[in-house]
Amino acid sequence: MERILEIKGHIIRDDILKKIDTSVEQYHGKYKVLELIVGDRVDDESTAKISIDVPEGKDEWIYNELLNLGCTIPKMNEEATIKYSDKNKTVPDDFYSTTNHPTFIYSQGKWIRVQHQRMDACIIKRGEEFHCVKLRDIKKGDAIVCGHAGIRIEAPQTPESNDFAFMVNDVSSERRVQIGVQRLAEEMKEIKAKKGKIVVVAGPVVIHTGGIDSLCNMIRGGFVHCLLSGNALAVHDTERSLYGTSLGIDLETGTAIQGGHKNHMRAINTINRSGSIRQAVEDGTLTSGIMYECVKNDVSFVLAGSIRDDGPLPDTIMDLIVAQEKYAEAVADADLVIMLSTMLHAIGTGNMLPSWVKTVCVDINPAVVAKLVDRGSAQTQGLVTDVGLFLSMLDQKLQ
């Protein structure tokens, strides 16, 4: 069935026409650009009139795609469709699955911004409000936004037009990292100055590569407001503080200590005896390191458990539903998220982040950054480099 679509949005900047072309091809349909009125510049909005003829039922996919690209379809400025869940944790088949971009629902004649924005969620109506809710939290009877009418998304800034961008187009180890470090340090100073929130997501490689002292300096300097990690970082940080090793490797000399493999179990045993990391700090057992500085400087931390954890430490949350919720709370009002050498926790955090939170991912493996961007966290700036040297240089620039 042929329909005339009028769209308004960043048609040139966001490659809307090319995306329509691909969509229509996929469904073996036809289209024709009837009219295109461009703004003066690429960043301006344009309007287009396009005739689209796709098989019945497939046009919905295309509208959805256009919505997700930030277009408005004038004829669709109608009330959003609400259907009701008939079973806990389930929604109607045509539920609208969210992106991580700012989203608005047309309801009772006005556009209302959706709260708790995150990707891969459902939108439910609660009174006058609309909220992103995860599928697992849907209750029977919840009012679910379905279809594509009455939904509008604010197109994300492309990295090219973003002051903060320091790595355009690609993920490569053959780039000058100093530029990225410099811009990140400036960003962090600005956020600190205006009392914003910086969240660090870190893996144990931070310890193994010698980044403890730099990260401790950053915590003491007020540049870290929340630490998200897993069991291993805290175990090896404690191991270093108590015995000087990380996974049995002496961090001063870089050599393996005979029998040192046992040290991480001794560290867990010691914290267990105190009862928790905080108590180990308070009773004088733990006197240095990243976790120590977090406790001393009132930096909150969340340690999420995983299938490979030894111990775990009493502070590690092994119920992942709870851990996901605590992570989500931690990043909800973040201004900047810095991900250091941890694919697992980085993707976990990336899934929860709205697209307007600046995100930097540092890893020596280009595949980790590429994967994060692939999964929708396109606002991520990647730095492919050695995380130990990176932290050392970032710490220098912050002083």
Next chain:
Amino acid sequence: MERILEIKGHIIRDDILKKIDTSVEQYHGKYKVLELIVGDRVDDESTAKISIDVPEGKDEWIYNELLNLGCTIPKMNEEATIKYSDKNKTVPDDFYSTTNHPTFIYSQGKWIRVQHQRMDACIIKRGEEFHCVKLRDIKKGDAIVCGHAGIRIEAPQTPESNDFAFMVNDVSSERRVQIGVQRLAEEMKEIKAKKGKIVVVAGPVVIHTGGIDSLCNMIRGGFVHCLLSGNALAVHDTERSLYGTSLGIDLETGTAIQGGHKNHMRAINTINRSGSIRQAVEDGTLTSGIMYECVKNDVSFVLAGSIRDDGPLPDTIMDLIVAQEKYAEAVADADLVIMLSTMLHAIGTGNMLPSWVKTVCVDINPAVVAKLVDRGSAQTQGLVTDVGLFLSMLDQKLQ
């Protein structure tokens, strides 16, 4: 203090003298080989008499190391030291931390084999028996094996003298994978013939690289007896079965489907409606794929949750304490564990495996195999290759 140590074991084969040398150097001690009587061949046991002079308290480390290498120290054929835990989840500081090798405790005049062998555990005495118990499961009052007296370990076979070995010394992508596939297929046929147990640990890359059909064939063929994985494999397998895509990529053409990103959420919604994977198979919702074949062929599966899970599916265990226990049960009596493209679950499983369970780790990233071996699962045979093509070739060889 100088002591004369008499040791008996695979002194040549397992580099015992070199390891003593390193240990003693580390503690700035002295040693002298007084006598060395070698067997006829490298694989025979030898005996040595060595004078060692290390600072007070450090000799314990060296004895521990020697024990873990499978040496017996004649003077130490004395009763093992037992101390008691004075608080849940804690043990005395000199607790013996286990390896994944067969371990024996000298108690009331005889050597008793430790049960539930795994690495990084404590040994507790229960009646006449000795068990590996994880630190977190220690209760106040438990009888803990401490120190180094009365402990003996059976040295593991070195890969060189192992028929099954197909990748000696190194982890490299520049090796002929066909040899490894051939030997693995033979091993699997033998295990099947004698009604043994093969456990497959798999990540979602198995789906993305087109391994579904091969793995389904292997399940139907009776070559898989348990599947350990996470939420993502089951989600993308279900997504493929219901919509033909995995993370929105059409698996027949390799191209991205517009709007296809939503498919994994639709898949979760659909399984939620049925109630579980098994119920989805039984009510006719799920009619193909890896999870379907597991249900139809009575292959048990355990899906362990993680911080990055969407959904999760009703079958995914988000309490990691429970998930670790179910994993551990699954591998307890395994004859062969095959790890396919999943660092997280492979290391998790590796931590639980006794050293006598044959283990194969397949990944396109050499760092994953190297890491698994580093962490103590030295029995692991690594294959650095494309997991999709690997499964296709393994399936051919099994037919």
Next chain:
Amino acid sequence: MERILEIKGHIIRDDILKKIDTSVEQYHGKYKVLELIVGDRVDDESTAKISIDVPEGKDEWIYNELLNLGCTIPKMNEEATIKYSDKNKTVPDDFYSTTNHPTFIYSQGKWIRVQHQRMDACIIKRGEEFHCVKLRDIKKGDAIVCGHAGIRIEAPQTPESNDFAFMVNDVSSERRVQIGVQRLAEEMKEIKAKKGKIVVVAGPVVIHTGGIDSLCNMIRGGFVHCLLSGNALAVHDTERSLYGTSLGIDLETGTAIQGGHKNHMRAINTINRSGSIRQAVEDGTLTSGIMYECVKNDVSFVLAGSIRDDGPLPDTIMDLIVAQEKYAEAVADADLVIMLSTMLHAIGTGNMLPSWVKTVCVDINPAVVAKLVDRGSAQTQGLVTDVGLFLSMLDQKLQ
């Protein structure tokens, strides 16, 4: 200075407006889209009128860029500017540096296609003809095309609209390789049927990973018409044929042969004694392997030397000027180039290839494919996989 630019080309498909935007921004200029008349579909040509105001001298860069994108600038349908070299190996500063796309020069009232198209070359006029010539081959007095007037480029097909494309947008190991193998096999059969030319560029990893038999089958089957490689492939192929090893590793068992490291020197010594690879085949010294099959099946080969070569074999060309020329001849009329696990020779060959030659690059390291695409060989289809298994599967599909 403000100028009105009228352009015609694939303005939508090739993101011309966005590229103008970026260019103008870079020179702190201004622009305004005065008019844009789009074709019916994305693949149709569009015309635009744009006002551009950039600092003196910078507009040339933008014109060049537009030319390279396949736009024509109507006012510029004027004679190309010719200047003369005043020294061997040098050209005027404003020389036109070529892309690898079909290029036409406006001369004496008509558009003439440039011959010997390759990237990073100069264009010289010889009589009525225009040729790509490498900087090093420029002679004093040569007539060089300069500036941007009278130059037109045919925009390359984007991979999306290319039947042969099997890997769109990204380079990842998490893709289904079988699809790519299937399409490549079909392409090869078609080329063979119409007596086209397939060039294989291969590194020694083909030997180490067990690809010899498959590649030999392909040569005997008539699917390889030229082999480009270096010294190492031929050395290790010969080593395998004579002693069963490659770099001392037994290819049947995968284990290192004691003293086997010497085998590659013995192989070179043996070929030296015969005088060349061809003579070694003819005198019965060499009786199997890739080089043997090349000689027996009249497949030409070029072995280019490198700084790391042992020997080299008498057939290895150590004068790289000569080697580059022989490579360039070999690919000049190729229909398909398959690059197997060799960054060095793949980039060397990529530099010489016009953009209309289909190119496939197979490597287990995603960085190699990414680098090839980065350097301008954007027509390259990448497959991130194990080259030994890849060849085995390709050989199966070709039979």
Next chain:
Amino acid sequence: MERILEIKGHIIRDDILKKIDTSVEQYHGKYKVLELIVGDRVDDESTAKISIDVPEGKDEWIYNELLNLGCTIPKMNEEATIKYSDKNKTVPDDFYSTTNHPTFIYSQGKWIRVQHQRMDACIIKRGEEFHCVKLRDIKKGDAIVCGHAGIRIEAPQTPESNDFAFMVNDVSSERRVQIGVQRLAEEMKEIKAKKGKIVVVAGPVVIHTGGIDSLCNMIRGGFVHCLLSGNALAVHDTERSLYGTSLGIDLETGTAIQGGHKNHMRAINTINRSGSIRQAVEDGTLTSGIMYECVKNDVSFVLAGSIRDDGPLPDTIMDLIVAQEKYAEAVADADLVIMLSTMLHAIGTGNMLPSWVKTVCVDINPAVVAKLVDRGSAQTQGLVTDVGLFLSMLDQKLQ
């Protein structure tokens, strides 16, 4: 045939018994350790008497292996066997193929040290002297050392007993790089103090990652005495100096310059006009950068050509026989070789290095270091890190 072998050497330290075991197994022979008299410590020499029974002709392999491990076999303290080449570039089949360790030949009653030690060479007798000569330089009639009699090798120091060692056993990105940088800086200061020679082998990634300024500082500071590289480093260094870009990427902002891809060809054109890099410095064309500092500080450089070179620059040696010889001269008397992000030139240089020259290889890709070690340059210390940040930190430590 059974023979009694008496060997003397670092039998324990260098795993001689295990290596004999492997060798004998391979030839389906038998052996028995009749006697083993160990030194007091692992580093002391031991003596052994071993009965070996292997098939005729295979014992030579084992003797060769033992020789290469630094053992002396008393009965073999006889004159070395000399045979004569009967054709240029060929030697008798049983020629002795060298290692990179110090080698001695027994001739006329005394041990004479071989000159120009390098791996994979032949040894020829010239008057009273013995020289390593590459196969390609053998002339008809040359006197070649063959067999295994009268050859002795000084076992290399194992890394464990080496002060300079900072990365034992493995190649991993999960290590603390600062320790390695610190030790390297100390080593460089010592070498400079005693007027030794430091050779830097560098790839173009040094430029792309922003290492120019640090390396320039090191050259001016007297820490670099020779630079070995290829065409690309010099091209991109010149490009940066003349236009601020490297492969078209602005090194100050990290963004791609439109049309910037042409810059490397313009750089070559400019140097061609001057005639050479040195002349470009002298005529004031080139006023900064690595090549500029080399010229100004009398640091010699060798640029070896490759199949992928554009241009090349007039200074690039495209005859690889000449380039290999100039490289070999440059490293002959080196005290330290630092390899920076270039697999090609690093392996090329590694092949030429005697085992007593300290070598450091820095690369973000662990496979590069692993490959270098695999190929026999086992003295190589590897650092898996970002080369730009590495140089920045090394420069700081040197000041």
